[in-house]
Amino acid sequence: VRNWIRDVWQAWDWFWFSPADAATLALIRILAGAMLLYTHFVWTLELEGFFGQAGWLSTEFVYRYHDSAYAWSHLYWIESPALLWAVHLLALCVFASLMVGFRSRVSAALAALLTISYAHRASGALFGLDQINGFLALYLMVGPSGDVFSVDAWLREKRAKTECAPKVSCNIAIRLMQIHLCVVYLFAGCGKLFGQSWWEGTALWGAFANLEYQTLDMTWTASQMWIVDMLTHVTLFWEVAYIALIWPKLSRPVMLLLAIPLHLGIAMCMGMVTFGVVMLIANLAFVSPELIRRICGQLKPAVNAIERQPGSSPPTPKFRERRRSRQSSQEK
Amino acid sequence: MFMLSETAFNLAEPVLAIPQAGSLSDEEKRDYDKQLAAADALATSIARRLLADHDGRRVRLYLRTHDLPFPVDVAAGKKLDDPSLYREQFWREVSAKQANSQLANSALATPNHGVQR
Numbered sequence: 001v002r003n004w005i006r007d008v009w010q011a012w013d014w015f016w017f018s019p020a021d022a023a024t025l026a027l028i029r030i031l032a033g034a035m036l037l038y039t040h041f042v043w044t045l046e047l048e049g050f051f052g053q054a055g056w057l058s059t060e061f062v063y064r065y066h067d068s069a070y071a072w073s074h075l076y077w078i079e080s081p082a083l084l085w086a087v088h089l090l091a092l093c094v095f096a097s098l099m100v101g102f103r104s105r106v107s108a109a110l111a112a113l114l115t116i117s118y119a120h121r122a123s124g125a126l127f128g129l130d131q132i133n134g135f136l137a138l139y140l141m142v143g144p145s146g147d148v149f150s151v152d153a154w155l156r157e158k159r160a161k162t163e164c165a166p167k168v169s170c171n172i173a174i175r176l177m178q179i180h181l182c183v184v185y186l187f188a189g190c191g192k193l194f195g196q197s198w199w200e201g202t203a204l205w206g207a208f209a210n211l212e213y214q215t216l217d218m219t220w221t222a223s224q225m226w227i228v229d230m231l232t233h234v235t236l237f238w239e240v241a242y243i244a245l246i247w248p249k250l251s252r253p254v255m256l257l258l259a260i261p262l263h264l265g266i267a268m269c270m271g272m273v274t275f276g277v278v279m280l281i282a283n284l285a286f287v288s289p290e291l292i293r294r295i296c297g298q299l300k301p302a303v304n305a306i307e308r309q310p311g312s313s314p315p316t317p318k319f320r321e322r323r324r325s326r327q328s329s330q331e332k
Numbered sequence: 333m334f335m336l337s338e339t340a341f342n343l344a345e346p347v348l349a350i351p352q353a354g355s356l357s358d359e360e361k362r363d364y365d366k367q368l369a370a371a372d373a374l375a376t377s378i379a380r381r382l383l384a385d386h387d388g389r390r391v392r393l394y395l396r397t398h399d400l401p402f403p404v405d406v407a408a409g410k411k412l413d414d415p416s417l418y419r420e421q422f423w424r425e426v427s428a429k430q431a432n433s434q435l436a437n438s439a440l441a442t443p444n445h446g447v448q449r
Contacts, residue, residue, distance in 0.1 A: 046333075049381070054380065054381070054384060055377075055381060056333075056336060056377060056378055056381050057336075057374075057377055058373060058376070058377035058380070060373045060377070061370065061373035061374045061376075061377045064366070064369050064370040064373050065339075065343075065370050065373075065374075067366060067370075124335070124336060124339040124374065125333070125335045125336050125339070126335060127335050127338075202403070205400075205403055206400055209400045209401055209403075209406065209412060210400060211398065211412040211413055212334070212398065214412070219406050219412065221403075222403040222404070222406035222407040223403075223407040225403055228403070
């Protein structure tokens, strides 16, 4: 029992507190920062309509809709249109700063606060994209997302010619994203299980036949309902099983590869390009930093830098080694 | 803007069917009243914006529902925008005076205490 407890403790310690290279987090910062910049730039087209005092969403409606004292937003206090525009332009600068990785830690914290603040004020005009934006911004604040692929890293290397060592906080940020994403898919999948059409295999017909969302005409499937049936059940299985199959090394690539057609399908067929793309960005949390560096053509110097750092070797779970040695000694 | 219509439908559609007296428990009645108040606040808010944009004195709001056709009907040639798939339901009528009185109430609302009456 003592060994089991020690193994569990070490596994917990390894899962959360082993240092991680920042490449994955940095790539998510760039892409999520670009998405935050884009989605908040879109508000610019109707800024006073959504955030002004006499806009589509009055503050009275927003308070009643939230029914909570904790849905804070700085936009509640802005009455002057000129001030609203000034604050909005500053917010866009913050998102741009996060995207390029300039003063990354401060930018990430401000971006998270701003994202939540905008979402609280524009309640009633949001959808899944804004929720995923919110959780990505929140966890980017936790880790050193500007350690690589950033203006901060470029300036640091120019000054001191050093690279940042892998950090525990980077691992924590990535783990939080991974777990949050698993919970999102699990709840989405379980919610679908309550719907009869998901059991019958006709649920995706509801998406294909919805003219208001339609960007690609898929109504030809009306005479090929086995396709709708198959796509419905694959989607449901993928969402429910994600939390279990994304962790093993064997099934992870399959789950990530399936995420691409699933989310791009939503993007192309239902006109929700931003939502499809942001879900794929969130799925990057399960891509190893080594692979990202390899793709970015920076693997060799990065590996060298990691090897130079004492105690910063890629996390090898000691509990697994110990378990293996214990099993082999028992066999003997 | 599109999500605004979804929110309007999700808030207003359940409360448009007025429950019969005594059919709701106290807790259900409280939830119903809250949703009704939120739906009314949204209707007034949208109405005020429309009145301001079109310089109007009174506006009538409707909920328009677009039903999904069955696959067998579409396979037989029915269009997704077939007129039989649309339903319209009266939601609210708001005058400029009512809309502006809500704006005055909004000024009394505080983030920490909700709406003060």
